[in-house]
Amino acid sequence: MGTVEEIGADENVQPPEPPQRRSPVRMTVRTIGELLITVGLVVLLFVAYEVYVTDWISAGKQRDATAALDREWKQPPSTTEAQRKAHFQGLKEGEGFAKMYVPAFGADYRFTILEGTTESTLEVGPGHYKGTAYPGPTGNFAVAGHRVGKGAPFNDIDLLESCDAIVVETRDTWFVYRVLPKDDEVSGWAAGKGKRARCKGVAPLGGQYTQVRGQEIVLPSEGSVVATVPHKDVVPPPDQQVGLMTLTTCNPKFSDRQRLIVHAVLVHVISKDDLAPGQLPDEMKES
Amino acid sequence: MYGWIWRHLPGPFAVRVATATVLVLGVVALLMFVVFPWVEPMLPFNEVTTQ
Numbered sequence: 001m002g003t004v005e006e007i008g009a010d011e012n013v014q015p016p017e018p019p020q021r022r023s024p025v026r027m028t029v030r031t032i033g034e035l036l037i038t039v040g041l042v043v044l045l046f047v048a049y050e051v052y053v054t055d056w057i058s059a060g061k062q063r064d065a066t067a068a069l070d071r072e073w074k075q076p077p078s079t080t081e082a083q084r085k086a087h088f089q090g091l092k093e094g095e096g097f098a099k100m101y102v103p104a105f106g107a108d109y110r111f112t113i114l115e116g117t118t119e120s121t122l123e124v125g126p127g128h129y130k131g132t133a134y135p136g137p138t139g140n141f142a143v144a145g146h147r148v149g150k151g152a153p154f155n156d157i158d159l160l161e162s163c164d165a166i167v168v169e170t171r172d173t174w175f176v177y178r179v180l181p182k183d184d185e186v187s188g189w190a191a192g193k194g195k196r197a198r199c200k201g202v203a204p205l206g207g208q209y210t211q212v213r214g215q216e217i218v219l220p221s222e223g224s225v226v227a228t229v230p231h232k233d234v235v236p237p238p239d240q241q242v243g244l245m246t247l248t249t250c251n252p253k254f255s256d257r258q259r260l261i262v263h264a265v266l267v268h269v270i271s272k273d274d275l276a277p278g279q280l281p282d283e284m285k286e287s
Numbered sequence: 288m289y290g291w292i293w294r295h296l297p298g299p300f301a302v303r304v305a306t307a308t309v310l311v312l313g314v315v316a317l318l319m320f321v322v323f324p325w326v327e328p329m330l331p332f333n334e335v336t337t338q
Contacts, residue, residue: 034288042318049323050332117336119328129336144336154335223337249335256334 050149054123058151061124066112069096073171086171088134091115098135100126100143101167103286104160111153113168117144126153126247129226135168135175137266138241142226147249147260154249157262162214163199165283166245166264172272176283177245177264178202180214198286201267208232209242216261217251225261242266 072085084090091097093116102109117127126145133139145154160166160179168175178201181189186204194203205212208229218225226246228235243266251260270281292310296303 030290031288045315045318046323046326049319050327053319053323122335146335148332218337220334220337225337248337250332254332256331259335259337261337 052149054149055151058123058125058146058149062112062151065096065114065124066099066110069099069112077172093118094121094124096125097128097170099169101169101284102160102164103167103284104164105156106287107284111145111151113143122146123150125151132226132246133228133243135170135173135243135245135266137243137269138238140226140228140230140244140246141168142246142248144248147251148253154247154260157247157249158215158251158260160215160262162193163196163202165198165286166247167281167283168245174268174270174272174275174281175243175245175266176268176270176281177243178267179262179264180205180212182214183216186213202265205242205265207240208234208236212244212263214263216263217258218261220256220259222259222261225259225263230261230263 072081075081077083077086085097088097095115096112097115098113100111100113111125113126113128114121114124115128115130117129121127122144123146126143128134129142129144132142135141145157146152147154147157162179162181162185164179166177166179168177178199180202181193181204185193189204193199204210212230216225222231224231224233225248227233228241230244230246245264245266247262247264249260250256251258268281268283275281293303293307296306298306
């Protein structure tokens with residue numbers, strides 16, 4: 001009896017189903033729906049890749065670049081290789097040559113700066129614009145860095161205040177740059193913020209440099225922000241040049257519509273010979 | 288589509304779940320390590336230099 005009933009029940013339930021399942025319209029709609037959900041998941045996965053996975057990959061590459069630079073700096077200074085690096089000569093694309101620190105971002109903010117600004121170099125860390133100056137009292141030391149993913153070295157540079165220190169370490173020397181006054185701080189600088197101890201050596205620049213500000217947002221086509229005198233097509237004689245450092249990154253976050261630019265001025269150069277071994281410049285203790 | 292794949296997976300339920308998981312992970316890995324790195328430079332998210 002039970003078996004008969006079961007067979008009877010099966011026969012009652014099953015017949016209407018197969019035609020529905022095989023209906024081509026139903027199949028098509030279902031497949032399109034599944035494809036759309038799949039595309040949505042893939043896009044979400046891409047966001048996760050862009051924001052997190054590239055960070056992990058870049059962190060490893062940056063660690064390797066820093067380790068390679070540390071090894072080089074330990075070599076005796078007499079080697080020709082060391083001499084070449086000390087004068088920034090013949091740097092190859094992707095070769096690390098300096099480290100940068102922003103004490104305001106915490107003691108763990110440090111990145112090895114590499115030569116060049118190709119995609120594969122910027123994946124490792126901040127990259128130096130070829131053809132612009134190297135750290136020093138003249139010229140514009142220009143560096144590009146990612147703001148989102150790829151280690152995001154320049155994620156927070158919009159938060160840099162005027163007078164915040166950007167410290168660049170090379171084999172033999174510490175270079176301390178400070179962010180220039182921003183647009184709304186220029187008037188009344190000397191009587192206002194310029195009085196702070198930290199702002200010693202920082203003031204709105206004169207001469208050819210009058211228009212240079214601590215922060216600006218420009219179009220991607222504004223290549224002149226990394227010029228010797230930003231936005232000017234002139235190269236003054238070295239004794240009239242100011243030592244600048246320029247950071248560039250994308251703006252707003254997740255977009256390449258604009259570029260965020262930070263200009264800083266060299267205020268202090270310290271030879272490592274003048275410091276005890278392992279001693280850091282005072283500026284590194286700022287917060 | 289997913290129903291079709293599920294119906295064509297061999298073995299009992301537990302084996303099907305295991306095979307399906309491996310398939311999903313394989314697709315994710317293919318996207319993360321091959322497709323996304325290839326697509327990324329063509330998308331306008333991360334240009335940080337000026338020309």
